[in-house]
Amino acid sequence: MNLPQKIAGVNKNSIPRLVQYKYVLKKVLASGSDRVYSNELADAIGITAAQVRKDFSLFGIMGNKRGGYSVSDLLGIIQRILGSQPGQDVIIAGMGHLGIALSNYKGFEKEGICIRAGFDIDPVKCGVQGNIPVYPFSECEGYISNRNIKVGILAVPADAAQLVLDVMVRGGVEGVLNFAPVHLMAQRSCVIHDVNLGVELEFLLYFVNALNNRGGKA
Amino acid sequence: MNLPQKIAGVNKNSIPRLVQYKYVLKKVLASGSDRVYSNELADAIGITAAQVRKDFSLFGIMGNKRGGYSVSDLLGIIQRILGSQPGQDVIIAGMGHLGIALSNYKGFEKEGICIRAGFDIDPVKCGVQGNIPVYPFSECEGYISNRNIKVGILAVPADAAQLVLDVMVRGGVEGVLNFAPVHLMAQRSCVIHDVNLGVELEFLLYFVNALNNRGGKA
């Protein structure tokens, strides 16, 4: 199972934007202001004000016809929609540089996300890496089921990814963020969201190359 | 400037799929086969065969009404479309764990991509990290212009990102893969492609939370 196509008719593309609005709102709030306009939010993330209002409309978010939106109210509503509550525990399989980078990621904490532990087959990587304890991969399934972990990050090589996913799913994980460049299949119901860094870079290269071949040396 | 909206009427979503087809085709070729069917490609990346044929149709790629596609031919055509040629030089600004992870990324090399160097303000990070030389950030602009680097990866903290982008653009970069969680603006023409790992994780969390709130404890 990949991403579910539909959650109650919600525009899938609006979700990452809600997350971005949340980030911006926190900055605005920290800056002391409690009022924000749709065009300010739009500028802050590089979209149009109409898009912002449309997103809000889809989720029934209402502002004030005159005075924009209350930052703190809006933040609360968006956090509720996203399910951002304290205590969202996550584990990481594969503590290479990417795994460590994610375990160090600033800002997860203030979204209520806690990276609890890492797992690796390499004993050298076990112990403590950065902020989190790292255990042998053999303990992964038990850890997940004992602590009722719902989300895992897959940062292992491509050829190990399916096997590691199977272990995570057996442990009881319901969602996986997959950085391995392979298409995975979950045995049981588990949402898989793929992030392929190679594809992202090549996607960019396409546009750089395409623009050059238009202007110049094609 | 963010991603250009249109390159000659091409479906933007088909580009990352072309990259994925390329990966699959290389595997198939390595396995010794030189024939592939649209449904095989579809299964390998988790989409439908109709989507594969539609993508090909958009780029004028033709197979054989009976026998599918020649893997080697198809690979050549897709590589030409993507501009995958040897000698695509890339540099990285910010050699934290994410920067190092990217510099170690297997598989860039066989796509003709070469991560040439890293840059960091921290002298401790300079020298050699993994596979590439790391220079003081002060040398970044000169390096880019001297070596005619066209693409940069931004793996620095959010508050440094705009400044580092400005330097890269002054050096002559035409495309940037940005991992910093801020919306950047380029002075001159430069394609910016954002990858926000926090957003990706929260996007996944939304679906996990939403599915739970449907079935159970909402």
Add this chain to the structure above:
DNA sequence: TAGATTGTTAATCGATTAACAATC
């Protein structure tokens, strides 16, 4: 040939943009 797969067209679906009435 008969069967299977392609390439393309038309239909559907979904997302974004534009426009504007409502209203504070």
Add this chain to the structure above:
DNA sequence: TAGATTGTTAATCGATTAACAATC
């Protein structure tokens, strides 16, 4: 009030899916 901003509807745009004729 006059002006400005919202919330929503309609129009547009783009992407995916379905269907099927073409054909090897």
